[in-house]
Amino acid sequence: MHKLVLIRHGESTWNLDNRFTGWTDVDLTATGIEQAKTAGRLLREEGYEFDLACTSVLKRAIHTLWHCLDAMERQWLPVIKSWRLNERHYGALQGLNKGETAKKYGDEQVLVWRRSYDTPPPALDASDERSERTDLRYAGLADGQVPLTECLKDTVERVMPFWNDTLAPAIRSGQRVVVSAHGNSIRALVKYLDDVSDADIVGLNIPNGIPLVYELDADLKPLRHFYLGDAEAVAKAAAAVAAQGKA
Numbered sequence: 001m002h003k004l005v006l007i008r009h010g011e012s013t014w015n016l017d018n019r020f021t022g023w024t025d026v027d028l029t030a031t032g033i034e035q036a037k038t039a040g041r042l043l044r045e046e047g048y049e050f051d052l053a054c055t056s057v058l059k060r061a062i063h064t065l066w067h068c069l070d071a072m073e074r075q076w077l078p079v080i081k082s083w084r085l086n087e088r089h090y091g092a093l094q095g096l097n098k099g100e101t102a103k104k105y106g107d108e109q110v111l112v113w114r115r116s117y118d119t120p121p122p123a124l125d126a127s128d129e130r131s132e133r134t135d136l137r138y139a140g141l142a143d144g145q146v147p148l149t150e151c152l153k154d155t156v157e158r159v160m161p162f163w164n165d166t167l168a169p170a171i172r173s174g175q176r177v178v179v180s181a182h183g184n185s186i187r188a189l190v191k192y193l194d195d196v197s198d199a200d201i202v203g204l205n206i207p208n209g210i211p212l213v214y215e216l217d218a219d220l221k222p223l224r225h226f227y228l229g230d231a232e233a234v235a236k237a238a239a240a241v242a243a244q245g246k247a
């Protein structure tokens with residue numbers, strides 16, 4: 001049996017401000033750092049060991065991994081960073097307050113933008129100063145690979161090559177892998193792993209900074225998954241994420 005651990009980054013400054021974030025590169029709050037350290041302590045107490053760590057190219061996930069590995073005294077682990085693990089691009093919503101957006105467009109519309117499988121938020125204009133198209137970290141990407149918006153389906157499509165080319169071969173070869181990523185890039189992985197329907201994925205919310213463990217069989221099919229820590233606290237944290245998009 002293989003184990004894969006997924007961790008959504010700890011609370012970010014824009015989580016705290018309740019702003020749509022996407023590819024905007026905001027850092028962790030003090031609470032977010034504490035959540036990441038707690039995740040590391042929990043993993044260490046439960047006896048988890050890793051051979052490889054993977055994260056996005058966004059600092060809230062990178063720093064979550066740092067603090068988590070620091071708490072585990074596993075700072076020396078090899079780390080692969082990939083833009084493919086970035087948060088889902090939030091298009092023209094990036095920077096807007098979620099509650100205010102719900103007041104303006106309604107809770108239902110915001111739920112569609114946040115959680116639907118195939119309806120993307122309104123796109124950013126390529127010339128918009130919020131666009132990441134001139135960001136050096138994406139200089140090696142092909143034209144059009146830096147999105148102007150994404151629905152979850154788009155995120156699944158760009159996460160899957162990372163699963164197929166990096167994560168799956170590493171896990172299959174016996175490496176124990178931890179992934180520090182984002183609410184919606186983790187939803188993309190969960191949708192694939194558990195074959196969640198397009199309708200059911202709407203109800204899935206990933207809490208900040210709590211390790212989500214997948215046990216996989218030899219074919220990398222999930223046997224079960226569970227969060228580490230107190231189940232009630234996990235449910236409360238996931239419900240709080242769901243409520244962020246309400247007026």
Ligand SMILES: O=C(O)[C@@H](CO)OP(=O)(O)O
Pocket residue numbers: 015019020021022023087088090098114183184241244245
């Ligand atoms: O703003 C975002 O990028 C994401 C994660 O913080 O938010 P949501 O939960 O609304 O998809």
